[in-house]
Amino acid sequence: MMDTRDCFMGLGGSTPEELFGALPTPCYILDEAMLRRNGEMLAGVMQRTGAKILLAQKAFSNYDLYPVLAPYLAGTEASGLYEARLGREEMPDGEVHVFCGAYREDEFAELLDWADHIVFNSPNQLKKFGPSAKAAGKSIGLRINPECSTQEGHEIYDPCAPGSRLGTTRAQWDAAMDEDTIALLDGLHFHTLCEQDSDALETTLQAVEAKFGDVLPRMTWLNMGGGHHITRSDYDVARLEKCICHARDTWGVQVYLEPGEACALNAGYLATRVLDTSRNGDTSLAILDASAACHMPDVIEMPYRPPLYDAGEANEKACTVRLGGPTCLAGDIIGDYSFDHPLQEGELLLFGDMAIYTTCKNNTFNGMPLPAILVRRQDGSIQPLRTFGYEDFKCRLGSRR
């Protein structure tokens, strides 16, 4: 479990009001020092094991900060054409890997311009696109499904659930893979974890070995996907390194990891202010200028309760308040939090761990403005990266500006 204090480690003991009180809200603040700290931890794993670690851009793609991470990482991972291009453009010295559930014929040639490693989801896709990718000098992989669920409760984040479309099971492999197709492969890829510790990786690796141990010695690399919460303070790094070394030594493979969360864990905040307070029966309510549905969509989709500076669980402190966004969605609720004092209109609140799955996933539902993105540099100075306005809402919806 993540300790709430870890989420605000980057503040270095200052209060949100001291650091961010002058900023317009809502806004995301990215924390360069925390990104660098994560990068150093990941680089340590690479140095001790020979593994290569990539930034999974779907979690964090604020490319202004790629130069901070680039010295520590081996490159980027993409979910498709646009992220592959972004990785090539913005972390140009790193490798670009791509996995997509299914590639399109009309974009595959362009994908070959950007990506170094191309991972296919099915033997069918491998047969369709593998030969041209190989001819273009790309490293080719197939995503496998080790059919080993190690998480409970988060069904939408479990690619090993029965009937999953993600990855090739051993039965699917046996039915479709012939010798020529296997010969196309440089590596295997699995991605089955989500915010998990290395014990789950160890269990998964045993399933990978049981199901695909016979073909792994023919591969030059094994990509263990993302979901490794490596930079969390209580993560068991030694066990991760044992897993990497086991794979490396047993099958002679170059190991890749492609965490998203771990690269930018606790490296950002969402600053918001209270717009209104009220009470409905026993429930104290506050409406903020930030929305769960628009600005922290994983709060609703995952779902989870985001860390909030200086707030407790419901009923832990004197005043418990249900925090919600200003949209029309009844379920636009961030959660129930408790405070030492009744919340005041205008009060600044700071949510933690907001660099991941936020700026790259937010939306303008209800015509909500997108929060500005700022960066808090290593020296404590704050620079704006991007502000948004009405144009950013309108431009996606029609023909005229």
Ligand SMILES: *Cc1c(COP(=O)(O)O)cnc(C)c1O
């Ligand atoms: C989502 C994803 C990742 C990154 O996952 P995190 O949970 O952010 O570490 C890496 N690889 C693939 C294929 C993914 O789908």
